[in-house]
Amino acid sequence: MSDHTATSTGSAPGxxxxxxxxxxxxxxxxxxxxxxxxxxxxxxxxxxxxxGDRFTNINNVLTIxxxxxxxxxxxxGMTFVIIAGGIDLSVxxxxxxxxxxxxxxxxQAAAASFWPLMIIVALAVGLAAGVINGIIIAYGNVVxxxxxxxxxxxxxxxxxxxxxxxxxxxxxxGFLEFSDGSFLGIPTLVWIFILVSAxxxxxxxxxxxxxxxxxxxxxxxxARLAGINVKRHLLYLYALSGLTAGIAGIMLTGRTxxxxxxxxxxxxxxxxxxxxxxxxxxxxxxxxxVGTVLGILIFNxxxxxxxxxxxNTSVQAITKGAIIVVAVLIQQRFANRDVRRS
Amino acid sequence: MITVDHGSPLLEVRGVTKSFAGVAAxxxxxxxxxxxEVHCVxxxxxxGKSTLIKVLSGAYTPDGGELIWQGESVEISGPTAALHLGxxxxxxxxxxxxxxxxxxxxxxxxxxxxxxxxxxxxxxxRTKAILKRLGHPDLSPSREVGSLSPAxxxxxxxxxxxxxxxxxxxxxxxxxxxxxxxxxxxxxxVRELTKEGIAVIYISHRxxxxxxxxxxxxxxxxxxxxxSGLEVASTPTAQLITLMxxxxxxxxxxxxxxxxxxxxxxLRVENLSVKGTFDPLSFSVRAGEIFGLAGLVGSGRSEILExxxxxxxPSTGEVYIRGTAVRSGSVPAAVxxxxxxxxxxxxxxxxxxxxxxxxxxxxxSFGRFAxxxxxxxxxxxxxARAQLESLELRPADPDRAVGLLSGGNQQKVMxxxxxxxxxxxxxxxxxxxxxxxxARAEIYSLIRQLSAAGTAIVVxxxxxxxxxxxxxxxxxxxxxxxLAILDAREIDEPGVLDLVMKGSAE
Numbered sequence: 001m002s003d004h005t006a007t008s009t010g011s012a013p014g015x016x017x018x019x020x021x022x023x024x025x026x027x028x029x030x031x032x033x034x035x036x037x038x039x040x041x042x043x044x045x046x047x048x049x050x051x052g053d054r055f056t057n058i059n060n061v062l063t064i065x066x067x068x069x070x071x072x073x074x075x076x077g078m079t080f081v082i083i084a085g086g087i088d089l090s091v092x093x094x095x096x097x098x099x100x101x102x103x104x105x106x107x108q109a110a111a112a113s114f115w116p117l118m119i120i121v122a123l124a125v126g127l128a129a130g131v132i133n134g135i136i137i138a139y140g141n142v143v144x145x146x147x148x149x150x151x152x153x154x155x156x157x158x159x160x161x162x163x164x165x166x167x168x169x170x171x172x173x174g175f176l177e178f179s180d181g182s183f184l185g186i187p188t189l190v191w192i193f194i195l196v197s198a199x200x201x202x203x204x205x206x207x208x209x210x211x212x213x214x215x216x217x218x219x220x221x222x223a224r225l226a227g228i229n230v231k232r233h234l235l236y237l238y239a240l241s242g243l244t245a246g247i248a249g250i251m252l253t254g255r256t257x258x259x260x261x262x263x264x265x266x267x268x269x270x271x272x273x274x275x276x277x278x279x280x281x282x283x284x285x286x287x288x289x290v291g292t293v294l295g296i297l298i299f300n301x302x303x304x305x306x307x308x309x310x311x312n313t314s315v316q317a318i319t320k321g322a323i324i325v326v327a328v329l330i331q332q333r334f335a336n337r338d339v340r341r342s
Numbered sequence: 343m344i345t346v347d348h349g350s351p352l353l354e355v356r357g358v359t360k361s362f363a364g365v366a367a368x369x370x371x372x373x374x375x376x377x378x379e380v381h382c383v384x385x386x387x388x389x390g391k392s393t394l395i396k397v398l399s400g401a402y403t404p405d406g407g408e409l410i411w412q413g414e415s416v417e418i419s420g421p422t423a424a425l426h427l428g429x430x431x432x433x434x435x436x437x438x439x440x441x442x443x444x445x446x447x448x449x450x451x452x453x454x455x456x457x458x459x460x461x462x463x464x465x466x467x468r469t470k471a472i473l474k475r476l477g478h479p480d481l482s483p484s485r486e487v488g489s490l491s492p493a494x495x496x497x498x499x500x501x502x503x504x505x506x507x508x509x510x511x512x513x514x515x516x517x518x519x520x521x522x523x524x525x526x527x528x529x530x531x532v533r534e535l536t537k538e539g540i541a542v543i544y545i546s547h548r549x550x551x552x553x554x555x556x557x558x559x560x561x562x563x564x565x566x567x568x569x570s571g572l573e574v575a576s577t578p579t580a581q582l583i584t585l586m587x588x589x590x591x592x593x594x595x596x597x598x599x600x601x602x603x604x605x606x607x608x609l610r611v612e613n614l615s616v617k618g619t620f621d622p623l624s625f626s627v628r629a630g631e632i633f634g635l636a637g638l639v640g641s642g643r644s645e646i647l648e649x650x651x652x653x654x655x656p657s658t659g660e661v662y663i664r665g666t667a668v669r670s671g672s673v674p675a676a677v678x679x680x681x682x683x684x685x686x687x688x689x690x691x692x693x694x695x696x697x698x699x700x701x702x703x704x705x706x707s708f709g710r711f712a713x714x715x716x717x718x719x720x721x722x723x724x725x726a727r728a729q730l731e732s733l734e735l736r737p738a739d740p741d742r743a744v745g746l747l748s749g750g751n752q753q754k755v756m757x758x759x760x761x762x763x764x765x766x767x768x769x770x771x772x773x774x775x776x777x778x779x780x781a782r783a784e785i786y787s788l789i790r791q792l793s794a795a796g797t798a799i800v801v802x803x804x805x806x807x808x809x810x811x812x813x814x815x816x817x818x819x820x821x822x823x824x825l826a827i828l829d830a831r832e833i834d835e836p837g838v839l840d841l842v843m844k845g846s847a848e
Contacts (some may be wrong), residue, residue: 207715211701211708218694225653225691226705226759227677285696 035330036278036294043301051308060304062187068300069193070095070248070255070264072293074271075278076200077244079292082275083204084237085217085284086144090133090151091245091271095264097159098125098249103168103259115174122250123243129155130242134235148238152268159261167260170253179254189251196247201289213237217284273320274299277327298323351410352377352509352541353398353429358407359565360393367393369565370407375510380532380542382552382574385562386586386805391545394562395512398543399431400424412509422451430503431512436495436519438502440488445469447487448502472501476531492519493527500531511535512543517551518640529555547638549579549843561585579843583836595811596790598632605629606664608798609767611650614659619645620822622658627767627798632789634813634830635802636838642822643802644686647769650800651683652676663767677706682760684753686771686802692756695745700726702744702755707763729758733788750781757788768792770801774808786812806835818842 047055054060074091081088101107102122111117129151136147170176181188204210212233215223224230248267253259276282277298278291299320306316355373359366368390375381385391396402397409400418409416411427418424424431438447445465454461454468469483478497481490487498496516503511513532517525532542532555546552552559553574560570561582568585605628615622620642627633635643648654650661655671662668669675685691693702700719703726704711711722723740730738735754744755753773760768773789774782789812793799803809809816810830818825818833820842 221691
């Protein structure tokens with residue numbers, strides 16, 4: 001039982017109220033994002049101090065963001081799934097599969113006259129895989145972890161068969177020009193990441209879809225008994241995550257100018273790590289797109305600093321691990337103050 | 343009947359008290375158990391029986407009072423301490439581990455081992471002996487417990503108690519999961535145990551069973567012992583019911599408003615049933631009427647509400663709203679037809695505790711606050727605020743987290759949700775659970791106001807007094823079977839209990 005009774009209408013005494021205000025700012029999404037912004041600034045300072053101009057020059061900055069874009073797009077879809085209390089382990093494999101299907105000889109031949117076909121195919125493959133995940137999870141009542149683990153394994157195998165385990169080079173000129181191009185000095189891939197993030201933010205914070213997602217993650221049974229069609233919504237969520245995997249698939253195809261079954265291996269873990277570091281609760285019910293974007297940038301700036309300084313990738317992995325643990329520890333502090341425990 | 347030696351009590355409970363966050367669950371319980379007796383503890387839901395059991399099993403430490411075990415004052419610091427004294431508890435939700443075998447379950451926590459190596463054969467031999475003593479030589483010690491029926495799981499739970507040196511077994515509604523044949527076996531086993539001098543505390547709602555197996559009765563009401571050590575044989579049923587229910591009736595219920603003769607029928611339930619949960623039942627509720635479902639826990643009350651609401655698929659029958667059938671087994675369909683439910687477990691089924699009030703208020707209708715897919719949160723907030731003000735929820739701040747509110751205010755948020763949605767039929771399951779006495783009167787008067795405004799209401803409560811105080815008509819139910827539909831003025835609480843006890847005795 002809560003000890004905040006209905007009759008306590010008087011305001012709290014001065015000092016308590018002040019500290020409560022500070023706490024509520026720190027507890028709000030904006031407050032948690034401030035922590036991430038500070039972390040990012042610290043990393044940028046470290047990068048500037050250790051590598052100077054090699055780190056701060058515009059080309060390096062664009063490289064960081066360009067490399068961040070692919071997992072970034074995955075992480076946006078993942079944010080929705082995790083806010084609803086689910087998980088999607090299959091996105092890396094689905095990314096690989098969509099890159100392979102989009103670069104099949106037959107598809108490329110057809111795309112010779114209409115290059116956007118490659119994008120459409122990749123998106124369709126991702127969406128289809130997501131819909132299958134969604135049906136199995138929502139209507140088959142299979143735990144999301146297992147259903148998407150199965151898809152992770154199967155999609156990779158399917159991609160290997162289709163590509164015959166070879167790397168398929170992209171020869172469609174229009175597509176190469178598009179993916180290698182830039183607009184206002186910003187590469188296409190980065191634009192895609194920006195657009196997906198912006199769309200994700202609006203979808204989460206301003207639409208009925210986002211509200212349903214948060215409600216289901218906050219209390220699935222209450223959402224169901226309030227009249228929300230929870231199963232159908234879960235299907236949509238995994239379809240959305242599959243779609244972002246398809247987008248990421250075509251982005252990586254463009255960046256590497258090839259499609260292969262090994263594309264995207266372990267990307268799902270980078271995406272999940274960024275989402276969690278970004279302050280989205282793994283148990284669902286709370287999350288933030290801005291946090292996810294900051295999480296992605298933190299990890300990619302970190303990688304860049306290590307690369308610039310010719311540091312061992314193993315040390316880099318250890319640092320990443322430490323960041324995840326610290327972020328989750330901070331998250332638990334917030335979860336412990338959760339009203340549910342009162 | 344066993345002759346009871348009243349001279350030397352095995353366990354005495356003296357003035358035990360226990361509070362949770364300032365709410366007293368036990369206000370002074372006295373109980374005296376002698377070896378070899380079956381001592382029944384009677385009381386209504388919420389009287390404090392479960393708390394008492396947990397004090398005896400060591401799950402809770404009492405705040406005050408004394409426990410005297412075989413003449414010595416003791417402190418039961420935990421479940422292990424209770425077992426060491428010789429007190430075993432069989433909970434209603436049987437605490438057996440499904441994935442382990444019968445023998446592994448029985449010796450769980452005191453495994454027979456030789457320097458860490460399990461003595462499997464010895465365990466099986468002793469399990470076999472205990473099962474035989476319990477009248478079940480047919481059960482194999484190596485069988486997995488998950489594959490057993492509830493009745494046999496109960497046997498395993500009992501065997502676990504017997505694998506230790508136990509003097510007292512506490513059984514919490516052991517017959518609730520059993521059919522009549524299995525109850526007979528249970529009673530046979532209980533008699534065997536008491537013959538050996540083991541005492542049993544037997545908790546049940548079923549008066550007929552208490553008459554058959556019990557020796558003495560202690561009645562608890564509102565956390566206090568109201569009568570202890572009554573002889574089963576010489577205490578009339580009427581006296582027991584008075585002892586259980588005879589609280590000082592506070593007149594908190596607002597007066598009923600007469601329903602206009604031309605009030606339209608809002609809900610009609612025809613032949614509705616869920617197999618194994620409740621039998622086919624039919625009733626109708628008119629606009630402005632409050633219809634109550636009275637029965638004990640497990641009678642199927644809540645399931646009836648949830649089936650009307652579409653959360654369960656019915657085996658037979660239909661639900662009609664204003665004469666048209668509602669698609670069965672679909673909550674969205676029910677909500678679209680103007681049915682609202684305030685569920686039994688408000689915190690786990692009704693509200694999203696960490697989210698703001700306004701989001702909980704608009705949860706069933708936020709689509710209405712959207713242009714296309716884009717939500718107008720300003721409109722949501724102002725609508726919620728207006729609703730909170732009209733329900734006198736103070737402060738009417740739509741941005742507070744629902745989890746910070748008191749039980750009464752959380753209930754108001756649930757009501758606000760359906761008022762914002764605009765429901766014709768409101769299903770209220772335990773509307774005052776977790777609501778303190780002061781706020782109850784307020785909730786009652788809100789319910790009355792809603793019905794006076796033309797909403798049809800169906801109310802379920804484990805407090806029969808509440809159902810009778812609120813409802814115009816009541817349906818009395820026991821074990822899924824409709825016993826009667828009566829005018830609420832024509833029956834009182836003992837009358838309902840009498841009907842229920844008779845109904846479940848059959």
